[in-house]
Amino acid sequence: MYKVLKELKVELGERSYPIIIGQGLLGNYDLTPWVAGNQVMIVTNETVGPRYLEQAVACFPGKCVDVVTLPDGEKYKDWQTLNLIFDRLLERQHSRQTTLVALGGGVVGDMAGFAAACYQRSVPFIQIPTTLLSQVDSSVGGKTGINHPLGKNMVGAFHQPNIVLIDTDSLSTLPAREVSAGLAEVIKYGLIRDESFLGWLEGNIDALRRLEPDALGEAIYRSCLCKAEVVAVDEREGGLRAILNLGHTFGxxxxxxxxxxxxxxxxxxxxxxxxxxxxxxxxxxxxQKEHERAAALIHRAGLPERPPKGMSPEDFMSRMAVDKKNVDGRLRLVLMRSLGDAFVTADAAPQNLKDTLLEFTRS
Amino acid sequence: MYKVLKELKVELGERSYPIIIGQGLLGNYDLTPWVAGNQVMIVTNETVGPRYLEQAVACFPGKCVDVVTLPDGEKYKDWQTLNLIFDRLLERQHSRQTTLVALGGGVVGDMAGFAAACYQRSVPFIQIPTTLLSQVDSSVGGKTGINHPLGKNMVGAFHQPNIVLIDTDSLSTLPAREVSAGLAEVIKYGLIRDESFLGWLEGNIDALRRLEPDALGEAIYRSCLCKAEVVAVDEREGGLRAILNLGHTFGxxxxxxxxxxxxxxxxxxxxxxxxxxxxxxxxxxxxQKEHERAAALIHRAGLPERPPKGMSPEDFMSRMAVDKKNVDGRLRLVLMRSLGDAFVTADAAPQNLKDTLLEFTRS
Structure with a gap:
């Protein structure tokens, strides 16, 4: 059977929902109380589907479950792939009372969530994130969407799930590179808002890379809690929420x-x-010491520390100009006053920004 | 200058907005108080643009106004055309503080509204409907979306405008066939909820077809008011709002x-x-008398009274099966208890439905 390690509630008034973190949830946890009608459409991809689809279906006993399997990868986070979901929903005559289920990483979650936001002008959905990054990031916040050739996540919607089910067992098949990528977002929560969590991470980063369940449960829980607090204050990203984008404008x-x-x-x-x-x-x-402490943790997480070879300061500037955080053409960035205290500013000195870009792009 | 004939407020809490109905509004009414940032993107089509774009631009003095002109017609209400709006917004680097403006009929309004709902996960928008149908229908309710090959309006969002500007002068260039089409929705409000308005329409239907401004102002006002009352009770179409779909399932x-x-x-x-x-x-x-009274008004409005030649009962049934009002596979229809009192039911006798379909499809 299953073991619940941690549980939290994202407080958003009538859109509040629980996040269940545990082991052995897939295949055992009954999700039918979270499904209003008889129809369920599981959206997954060709990598995750073969591993976890059967177990995911078993979470919906007695429901009519259909499946749509998308190609795997960020490059498929586009209109064409999104339409595969709508095609299947309509072919199988899913009504407005259907429930969409995202089984996979962030791309599947963003697309299934956006499809749920738009299908018949909104149907409910459930998140079953299977990567560390999506467990600590997409689980909270309700951001959904797709990419456009001219910008990432430029088309989307805010749409909150009914429930998020996080099974740490699903990380056992995750490549080490993706574990590190997930840890980037975990470290982010420490850097923006929680210096004590940074200290905990410094003591547990190796256990996390080894996928020790208790460490994972704690890291996922504290990450979701941190994000939930920020989102509860600012659901639609008017202000505080923007600090969650630390590193994202450059990224x-x-x-x-x-x-x-x-x-x-x-x-x-x-x-x-x-x-x-x-x-x-x-x-x-x-x-300098704080900077080195942040750098050391990013290094220990196994993350890249330089942009791709050949990328120039101009390559950064032209791409940062369309960032969603900008207001009427002014570049806005998330910086840190101290470790654990991030804020948004449009006032960074242009010369300092130039120097940072030069420092990271010189060969 | 301009003359305001009627004004009403659609009450939706923090999403409340005004509808201004008048003559000479286009080119003269200052809409800048309804624009938060500096950027405006007017979405229009190749028919309406040449006639009213210059006047629409003049409603935003001092703002940076960009324009995207879509092909004209319901058949372009699809992903490809929607993407033209996103392409232009991104090419022109519109930020999250931009305002979209729909200048045109229902198709332009649905697409510009859906683009506004999705662009950077939602930006504000303004409606300037230029057809009678869009003035009395799309002005209220916040429904936006596009069609899918397997169903109409299957992909979309609820997104309320900041303000709706209705200039009855813009109807002067509307083909008679489109005036009749708009009158269908006007008559609908009488049939579903307001028997006294039906009486008024019987006395004024000819004046409306002649586009007399005072009659138009009154008909548009009462239609919007009726729809606003229904939508205020039921913004997300959980219940009462479904009566607005009288005739739409067959339609x-x-x-x-x-x-x-x-x-x-x-x-x-x-x-x-x-x-x-x-x-x-x-x-x-x-x-029988009530039915004949409804039929007579539909006839006097110049509307078609039979489905297309060759359409069979089966052609109806297969297409009605994917209607958004259906719940878990049961066909739901809007019927009338009496003229001015519509309701939703899944209990119509199958034989009666069959007889109606046979009656209207026999050659």
Missing amino acids: HAIETYAGYGNWLHGEAVGTGMLMASDLSLREGMIG | HAIETYAGYGNWLHGEAVGTGMLMASDLSLREGMIG
Whole structure:
């Protein structure tokens, strides 16, 4: 059977929902109380499906379960692939009372969530994230969407799940590179809001890379809790929520430069956080020791510490100009006042930004 | 200058917004108080743009106004055309503080509204409907979306505008066929909820077809008011709101059979209401005289009274099976208890439905 390690509730008024973190949940945990009608559509991909689909179906005893399997990868996070979900829903005559289930990583979650937001102008959905990154990131916040050739996540919706089921067992098949990518977002929560969590991570980063369940349960729980607190204050990203994008402005530029899917999102965020830390240092906000502490943890997580070879400061600037955080053309960045205290600013000195970009792009 | 004929407020809590109905509004009414940032993107089509774009731009003095012109017609209400809006927004680097403006009929409004709902996970929008149908229908309710080859409006979102500006002068260039199509929705409000408005329409239907401004202002006002009352009770279409779909289940079947755009939406709704009235008669809800009164008004509005030639009962049934109102496979229809009192039911006798379909499809 299963063991629940941790449980939390994301408080969003009538859109509140629980996150269940445990072992052996897939195949055993009954999700039917979270399904209003008779129809369920599981959205997965060709990598995750063969491993976990049968167990996921077993979470919906007595329901009519259909499945749509998408190609695997960030490069398929587009209209064409999204339409595969709508095609299947309509072919199988799913009504407005259907429930969509995302079984997979962040790409599957973003697309299944966006399909749920749009199908018949919104149907409920359930998240079963199977990668560390999606467990600590997409589980909370309700962000869904797809990419556009001119920008990442440019088309989407806010749509909250009914419940999120996180089975740490599903990480056993995750490549080490993806574990590191997930740890980037875990470290992020420490850097933006929780210096004591940073200390915990410094003591447990190796156990996390070895996928020890108790360490994983704790890291996922504290990450989701941190994000849930931020999102509860600011569901629609008017203010505080933007600090969750630490490292993401630089990171998105890296991802678009490298071509979606060549760098993992978490890898780009890891390098992006290092760049944001460097800029925070140049701005006189954090000290050299703090910067080195952040850099050491990013290094120990096994994350890349430089942008792709050949990427220039101009490559960064042109891609950062369309970032969603910008207001009427002014570039906004997330920086740190100190470790565990991030904020959004449009006032970084252009010369400091230039120096950070030069530092990270010189060969 | 301009003359405001009528004004109403759609009450939806923090999403409440005004509808301004008048003459000479386009080119003269200042909409900048409804624009938060500096950027405006007007979405129009190749028919409406040449006539009213210059005047629409003049409603946003001092703002950076960009334009995207879509091909005209229901058959372009698809992903490909929707992407033209996203392409332009991103090419012109519109930020999350941009405002989208729909200048055109229902198709432009649905697409611009859906683009606004999805662009960067939602930006504000303004409606300037230029057809009678969109003025009395899309102005209220916040429904946006696109079609799918397997069903109309199957992909979309609820997204309320900041303000709706209705200029009755813009109807002067509307073909008579489209005026009739708009009158179908006007008549619908009388049939579902307001028997006294039906009486008013019987006295003014000819003035409306002649586009007399005072009659138009009154008809648009009462239609919007009726829809606003229904939507205020039921914003997300859980219950009461479904009565707004009188004639739409049959109508959607006609539209998909004929191929999107060959029948105008209002024309299909006109015939659909006649079929719903016929079924209400067979169900013993309304009497022969009431049915004839409804039929006479639909006739005087210049609407078609039969489905396309060759359409069979089976053609109806297969297309009605994917209707959004269905719950777990049961066909739901809007019928009338009496003129001015519609309701939703899944209990119509199959034989009566069959007889209505046979009656309207025999050659």
